[in-house]
Amino acid sequence: MNQDDMKKEAARAALEYLPDSGIIGVGTGSTVNFFIDFLAEIKHRFDGAVSSSEASTERLKAHGIEVIDLNAAGEIEVYVDGADEANHQLSLIKGGGGALTREKIVAAASKKFICIADESKLVDILGAFPLPIEVIPMARSYVARELVKIGGTPALREGFVTDNGNLILDVHHLKIMEPNKLETQLNDIAGIVTVGLFAHRPADVLLLGTPEGTRTVLPA
Ligand code: 5RP
Secondary structure, three states: OOHHHHHHHHHHHHHHHOOOOOEEEEOOOHHHHHHHHHHHHOHHHOOEEEEOOHHHHHHHHHOOOOEOOHHHHOOEEEEEEOOOEEOOOOOEEOOOOOOHHHHHHHHHOEEEEEEEEEHHHEOOOEOOOOEEEEEOHHHHHHHHHHHHHOOOEEEEOOOOOOOOOOEEEEEEOOOEOOHHHHHHHHHOOOOEEEEOEEOOOOOOEEEEEEOOEEEEEOOO
């Protein structure tokens, strides 16, 4: 079984968590793309989706799934999204696809967050995957200097602009021992729009695709 097969397993398992009706929150990335394809098969069962990126919106619409503005959706029952890393408390690093800001908003507006990933994403300590941070363009250099002060090595994601018109700094060499504290600290830096650390709002359930089937991980 390759990595894509494991992503697909996890995506399929998320269908069990969907409500019988209402609106579903949909994340971004290759694992979520499998989930969207599965959603298409049961689109008669729900009213539509709130999307976390232009890419997911396009894929949802291509399947004939209605995309609903978050402002019109109210509280969402379930949000399904992938991750770049997850620890055993289900704090996450997200933003490998650059959609972290809208992902964080939709996760915050949802009652339940189901994270789907292949087994390689579960780690003991977050930070081997460079932490994505969305920044306002004029603040790029200032924010980068502040990130160096806390021990990170920021790198501008070359040629990339987010759906919100901002830039991404990928921060290397962070060993994240206290994700909650670091998220608060980074949120305080002027010019940072969103930190790709999801510790204040972690996932509620992690569905990990493995060669032996899907493993369900709950927060330790
Ligand atoms: C996008 C994300 C993705 O969820 C994350 O990068 C995982 O992607 P994939 O499912 O392709 O491994 O946060 O901003």
